[in-house]
Amino acid sequence: MLFHSFTFLALLVPTLAIYWLSRSQTIRLAALFVASMIFYAFHHWPSAFLLLGTIGLNYSAARLQQRWRSRWLLALIVLIDLSLLFWFKYAAFAAAELKRAASLFGLALPLPTLSNWLPLGISFFTFQVIAYQVDVYRGTAGAERSLLVFAVFKSFFAQLIAGPIVRAKEFLPQLHKRARFDPQQLHHGLFLFVAGLALKIGVADVLRQFADEAFRSPAELATTDAWLNLYAFAFQLFADFWGYSTMARGLGKLFGLELPLNFNLPYLSSSLQEFWRRWHITLSSWFRDYVYIPLGGNRSKHTRNLLVTMTAAGIWHGAGWTFVLWGLLHGLWLAIESALKRRFASRLTTASPLRATAAAALSGLLLFHGVCLLWVLFRAPSLPVASSYYARLLLPPYRVHTDVPETLAIWLVGFALLQAPLARAMERERFLPRSAWAQAAITWLLLALTLGYAGQRYDFIYFAF
Amino acid sequence: MRGTPARNLALYLVVVAGIALLLEGACRHWQKLFLAASHRSLFKAALLERRLPQDIVFFGTSRTGEALRPRAVLSALADAGAPPLSAFNVSTPFSSLDILQAVATRFSGSPGLKLAVVEISHQQLGRGALPWGAESLAADADFHARAFTWLEKHSALVAERKIFVLNSLSRLMLVSLFAGRFDGTEEFGSDYLVSILGLSRDIGSNAEPINCAPRPVDAPPASLNEFGEERDIYLALARSFQEHGVEVAFYVPPALDSEHAWETGTPYRALRASIHAVTGRPIWDFSECHLPPHLYRDATHLSATGGSYFSRSIASAIAADPRLAQALGMRQATGAAHALP
Numbered sequence: 001m002l003f004h005s006f007t008f009l010a011l012l013v014p015t016l017a018i019y020w021l022s023r024s025q026t027i028r029l030a031a032l033f034v035a036s037m038i039f040y041a042f043h044h045w046p047s048a049f050l051l052l053g054t055i056g057l058n059y060s061a062a063r064l065q066q067r068w069r070s071r072w073l074l075a076l077i078v079l080i081d082l083s084l085l086f087w088f089k090y091a092a093f094a095a096a097e098l099k100r101a102a103s104l105f106g107l108a109l110p111l112p113t114l115s116n117w118l119p120l121g122i123s124f125f126t127f128q129v130i131a132y133q134v135d136v137y138r139g140t141a142g143a144e145r146s147l148l149v150f151a152v153f154k155s156f157f158a159q160l161i162a163g164p165i166v167r168a169k170e171f172l173p174q175l176h177k178r179a180r181f182d183p184q185q186l187h188h189g190l191f192l193f194v195a196g197l198a199l200k201i202g203v204a205d206v207l208r209q210f211a212d213e214a215f216r217s218p219a220e221l222a223t224t225d226a227w228l229n230l231y232a233f234a235f236q237l238f239a240d241f242w243g244y245s246t247m248a249r250g251l252g253k254l255f256g257l258e259l260p261l262n263f264n265l266p267y268l269s270s271s272l273q274e275f276w277r278r279w280h281i282t283l284s285s286w287f288r289d290y291v292y293i294p295l296g297g298n299r300s301k302h303t304r305n306l307l308v309t310m311t312a313a314g315i316w317h318g319a320g321w322t323f324v325l326w327g328l329l330h331g332l333w334l335a336i337e338s339a340l341k342r343r344f345a346s347r348l349t350t351a352s353p354l355r356a357t358a359a360a361a362l363s364g365l366l367l368f369h370g371v372c373l374l375w376v377l378f379r380a381p382s383l384p385v386a387s388s389y390y391a392r393l394l395l396p397p398y399r400v401h402t403d404v405p406e407t408l409a410i411w412l413v414g415f416a417l418l419q420a421p422l423a424r425a426m427e428r429e430r431f432l433p434r435s436a437w438a439q440a441a442i443t444w445l446l447l448a449l450t451l452g453y454a455g456q457r458y459d460f461i462y463f464a465f
Numbered sequence: 466m467r468g469t470p471a472r473n474l475a476l477y478l479v480v481v482a483g484i485a486l487l488l489e490g491a492c493r494h495w496q497k498l499f500l501a502a503s504h505r506s507l508f509k510a511a512l513l514e515r516r517l518p519q520d521i522v523f524f525g526t527s528r529t530g531e532a533l534r535p536r537a538v539l540s541a542l543a544d545a546g547a548p549p550l551s552a553f554n555v556s557t558p559f560s561s562l563d564i565l566q567a568v569a570t571r572f573s574g575s576p577g578l579k580l581a582v583v584e585i586s587h588q589q590l591g592r593g594a595l596p597w598g599a600e601s602l603a604a605d606a607d608f609h610a611r612a613f614t615w616l617e618k619h620s621a622l623v624a625e626r627k628i629f630v631l632n633s634l635s636r637l638m639l640v641s642l643f644a645g646r647f648d649g650t651e652e653f654g655s656d657y658l659v660s661i662l663g664l665s666r667d668i669g670s671n672a673e674p675i676n677c678a679p680r681p682v683d684a685p686p687a688s689l690n691e692f693g694e695e696r697d698i699y700l701a702l703a704r705s706f707q708e709h710g711v712e713v714a715f716y717v718p719p720a721l722d723s724e725h726a727w728e729t730g731t732p733y734r735a736l737r738a739s740i741h742a743v744t745g746r747p748i749w750d751f752s753e754c755h756l757p758p759h760l761y762r763d764a765t766h767l768s769a770t771g772g773s774y775f776s777r778s779i780a781s782a783i784a785a786d787p788r789l790a791q792a793l794g795m796r797q798a799t800g801a802a803h804a805l806p
Binding site: 410436 | 470471473477481484488607609613623626628629630631632633
């Protein structure tokens with residue numbers, strides 16, 4: 001069930017009605033939980049049992065943790081959660097790679113061929129619950145007493161499948177408090193939902209056709225096409241995930257719940273460190289708080305910590321060498337950037353404002369292209385396809401194809417220029433004070449974009465992770 | 466925004482709904498125009514409709530769009546003794562045989578039309594449902610698909626939603642404001658701009674001759690094993706024009722090299738022979754006429770310059786056919802007056 005479908009609307013409207021018409025918080029939460037399970041089971045009903053199982057297991061483990069405060073118990077529950085993630089997401093890949101490695105030595109490993117059943121959103125809800133277990137162990141969050149509240153925390157349909165990854169201390173208190181109907185929140189939530197819809201259907205799905213085509217047979221691309229289609233993928237990925245996260249935040253507001261911001265104009269960053277503070281913010285901060293800092297952060301073995309953290313982030317995105325390499329290279333880049341910053345920090349602080357602005361603009365441009373180059377690994381289905389794409393981007397023969405499709409050119413330029421105004425227009429403080437006419441005009445611009453390209457339904461990219 | 470939050474929310478919803486109603490009304494009122502702006506073939510047809518009457522109309526795919534430039538054809542025909550004539554190229558990229566049939570049938574009875582030149586090519590023989598036709602709902606369609614189809618049926622705003630695509634909006638502007646400026650060969654935004662500004666890029670009568678003569682129909686019509694349905698569509702087209710007293714001629718556009726000249730293959734030759742045998746109308750086969758490479762945009766499309774040159778070959782072929790020449794009111798059939806070796 002996709003957010004941009006009438007099927008979802010048919011689930012959302014009655015859930016909203018029950019939620020706001022009920023005075024009992026228990027009924028409200030029950031409505032949210034039932035809706036979430038229907039939403040999840042709609043994709044693949046056996047996965048719903050897995051979700052229910054992990055809810056029960058993690059609820060019980062946290063309750064015990066509250067009492068015992070045991071490192072072993074934490075290790076055990078994290079191991080179980082990660083094992084499930086590993087089994088469903090990585091076991092088939094690991095088995096295939098083991099078989100391949102063994103065959104190099106003339107051995108035939110009797111490993112079974114594993115199914116490709118990947119429960120939707122498993123990477124997201126596993127990380128959310130690991131954070132919860134660690135927080136309970138650390139004492140920064142209390143173990144939730146109510147199974148129903150915990151079940152909603154783990155399965156709320158707005159963020160179940162692709163985040164944002166919410167933290168217990170931010171979200172659980174919201175579930176305990178019986179929200180008062182706030183017209184402003186509903187008002188803003190409706191607008192965010194429309195804005196996310198436009199980003200998904202009107203931007204991401206339009207750019208998708210160019211990126212998909214380019215990665216299907218990169219060897220035939222002219223140099224200019226390879227770059228333009230790579231930009232198309234970079235913007236597609238951003239618009240797709242930004243759109244999803246925005247819809248999720250909008251949905252949360254419809255129920256009086258605040259979900260965290262997940263994107264803050266990442267392509268306008270001037271360093272990779274800044275990029276990761278603005279891109280998929282809830283995942284980046286998860287890796288910072290639960291991997292990077294526990295490893296020692298920047299206090300000791302900084303480079304190793306960055307490499308391990310970013311490689312883990314790469315693996316989190318998918319089972320494949322392309323993702324491993326993608327994460328590793330991001331780690332390496334962050335390490336180099338950090339070393340350069342330390343080396344030239346004094347010069348940067350003493351530069352004139354003009355030179356500093358020029359340097360920021362240049363580094364922003366370089367950063368965008370560097371990130372784009374690494375997106376090749378993220379998008380390519382295999383290393384040979386990625387290397388073929390890199391060859392067309394960087395190596396001769398350099399061919400220029402001047403017949404750039406108008407839609408591609410307009411969407412690339414338009415999105416590059418309008419991303420910042422759109423993000424600003426979405427802010428509650430800017431949107432709500434406008435006149436009803438201005439609000440409706442912005443809403444209809446977005447709706448027109450959505451309507452124009454409506455018809456096809458594509459999954460959100462991050463559903464695959 | 467002033468007022469209570471509840472009032473503001475209500476006002477916002479009312480204005481959004483009000484705009485939806487206004488747009489629904491507009492889509493119902495201008496449904497035909499919006500539909501025309503939403504599909505390139507219907508757009509071309511709408512441009513032609515606004516340019517009627519026309520003496521000559523070219524039908525085909527993007528290959529004809531590039532190859533037959535009305536101004537160049539008319540200029541060459543005038544040199545061959547034709548009275549002042551008008552011509553329009555109603556071809557569209559990715560046109561299928563079904564689109565060709567729909568568009569050609571629509572204009573076959575247009576008053577004043579004297580000659581229709583219709584493309585026969587590998588690309589033109591492609592089949593497919595009309596893109597502007599209503600899609601039928603699959604038996605296993607889910608709730609979303611059913612709801613969407615229901616909305617499409619009951620709301621003009623949803624049915625004509627393609628009007629909100631950027632291309633459609635620009636087409637809407639072009640067809641509403643500048644239809645009289647175009648001859649149908651425009652494809653990209655820059656082409657439309659050039660035409661709006663009146664800066665024709667066609668080569669005039671001083672075009673250098675090119676060595677490009679059509680081959681005669683040379684296959685026995687009985688050898689038609691493929692393209693039976695396609696043949697019937699072409700025959701129906703020819704009948705439709707002839708019933709309205711319009712002359713029709715078919716042609717095969719040139720390709721860069723023999724690798725891309727699919728039309729030299731036996732099934733294509735048999736198709737042409739079969740059409741010729743039934744209709745008796747001329748079929749000019751330029752499939753083996755390989756013009757210099759610099760006159761091509763790609764393997765199957767001529768450039769604007771190449772099209773200007775090639776158009777003169779078509780004009781010569783028209784002038785060389787006494788029946789067509791007479792239909793166009795030419796003083797005398799001068800034969801290969803220009804450009805042919």
